[in-house]
Amino acid sequence: xxxxxxxxxxxxxxxxxxxxxxxxxxxxxxxxxxxxxxxxxxxxxxxxxxxxxxxxxxxxxxxxxxxxxxxxxxxxxxxxxxxxxxxxxxxxxxxxxxxxxxxxxxxxxxxxxxxxxxxxxxxxxxxxxxxxxxxxxxxxxxxxxxxxxxxxxxxxxxxxxxxxxxxxxxxxxxxxxxxxxxxxxxxxxxxxxxxxxxxxxxxxxxxxxxxxxxxxxxx
Numbered sequence: 001x002x003x004x005x006x007x008x009x010x011x012x013x014x015x016x017x018x019x020x021x022x023x024x025x026x027x028x029x030x031x032x033x034x035x036x037x038x039x040x041x042x043x044x045x046x047x048x049x050x051x052x053x054x055x056x057x058x059x060x061x062x063x064x065x066x067x068x069x070x071x072x073x074x075x076x077x078x079x080x081x082x083x084x085x086x087x088x089x090x091x092x093x094x095x096x097x098x099x100x101x102x103x104x105x106x107x108x109x110x111x112x113x114x115x116x117x118x119x120x121x122x123x124x125x126x127x128x129x130x131x132x133x134x135x136x137x138x139x140x141x142x143x144x145x146x147x148x149x150x151x152x153x154x155x156x157x158x159x160x161x162x163x164x165x166x167x168x169x170x171x172x173x174x175x176x177x178x179x180x181x182x183x184x185x186x187x188x189x190x191x192x193x194x195x196x197x198x199x200x201x202x203x204x205x206x207x208x209x210x211x212x213x214x215x216x217x218x219x
Contacts, residue, residue, distance in 0.1 A: 006042065008152040010035040011053060013062075013144025017135065024141065035147045039160050046071060049142065056146045066140045075137035082126040099127060104134070 012035045015028040030036040038044040040054050048070035053062060068074055088099045098105055103119045107129070121128040 006152040006157050007040045007054060008037070008148065008150055008156055009040060009053060009146065010037040010148040011062075011144055012036075012147050013142050016141040016143070017138040027135070030144070032147055037148075039152045039157060042157070042160055044160070052142075053146060056149065058146050058149050061145045063143045064141075066142070068137060068139055071138065071140045072133040072136045075132050079131040080120065080128065081131065082128050085123070085125055085127055088127055107131075 011030065012032040013030050014026055016024045017027050019025050036045075038050070040050055046066065048066050052064050052066075056062060085094065088095050099119055099122060101119050101121060104116050105119065106114060107117050108114055115131065116133075117129040117131050118134070119127065120130050
């Protein structure tokens with residue numbers, strides 16, 4: 001059977017979306033000094049994003065827009081849910097340090113799937129959490145360039161597999177973390193980004209407070 005080839009890619013870019021007034025606004029930046037890094041074919045980056053950049057050469061610029069469906073899909077009202085307040089207790093005490101309106105926290109459901117939730121409201125008995133991706137319902141306009149594009153090593157691929165399965169991160173020879181945490185503490189080499197699927201630990205990490213490797217609340 002033919003071996004599947006994976007590429008190690010790093011990209012520097014600015015990400016823009018339209019706000020309520022239809023004005024383009026910068027929502028995220030991955031500079032050359034700390035580019036977004038990923039390994040193709042591993043589900044780290046959005047499929048449509050990966051498709052746009054995988055064939056580009058080092059130093060080549062890109063400028064494209066992902067539709068709502070290509071990005072994180074439409075905003076779904078039913079994904080705003082009420083959870084029992086007791087789920088957010090640590091050692092019998094409510095976690096006031098992390099559970100407050102406006103904060104984004106990592107969550108884990110009964111199947112072990114990881115995702116993020118925005119705390120909307122904290123009540124006496126319930127906590128209202130918005131499980132929509134922060135960029136749900138938005139088209140994403142990326143403008144940047146390819147910093148690195150080469151074949152991924154077996155160690156890098158295995159390191160990412162370990163990371164995605166909860167194992168230790170295996171750092172590569174370029175200071176990257178095999179698609180794991182970058183220098184900013186982001187998940188999968190993306191300290192500020194919103195890539196990956198369902199806001200899970202390997203791809204959406206995130207430039208949000210309480211990134212994807214903290215709390216493990218069950219839902």
